[in-house]
Amino acid sequence: MTAWTEDDLTRIGDAEELQVSSYRPDGTLRPFVTIWVVRAGDDIYIRSAYGATNGWYRRARAGGAGRIRAGGVERDVVFADAAVSAGADIDRAYHGKYDRYGPAIVGTVTGPDAATVTIRLLPRD
Template structure:
């Protein structure tokens, strides 16, 4: 499994928004979706604000691969599971980065309901 370099982690993790696209079976990319994402340690994580039924999330999970654009970085990725023990740190990172938008908005991507819809973006 490939890892992010420090510059990519800083740039993607520092970007206000990320754009992700899942890959179709024929190898083409679906349209990009703009979402929030955070860096925790050496990982980049995104969560589905509207649960497991959100179309981008369902497509990403089904495809397993795609692409991310953020902070001037564009990379092919794998949509991977997040380790169970990292969810508290991900919550903290979302709060630190996005709390200024208010609890109703940030509340959609933190807490116990957000853990099952968390994806780690792994570079390919």
């Protein structure tokens, strides 16, 4: 695995939305799903707005790798665990970026429940 470049971090972090796909067992990509994305420090995070039963989230966790598109960047990624200590920073990033949509919507990706369904995206060679 490599690290995100500053340009990648900025472009993905500034993108309003991200498209995410996971790999099937045969190596083909599933259809992309559009979700929110945030940057916290030098990391990129996504969360399942509707918990661990959300289809894209289950498939990402089961497969462990996929592909993302955001801000003109398209990369293969590994779906990694987020550090528990990053939860507050990730919440702040979601609030700062998406609060204009209202608390009911932003509440689906912030707080203790959302922290349990957080994925840290790591670029893959």
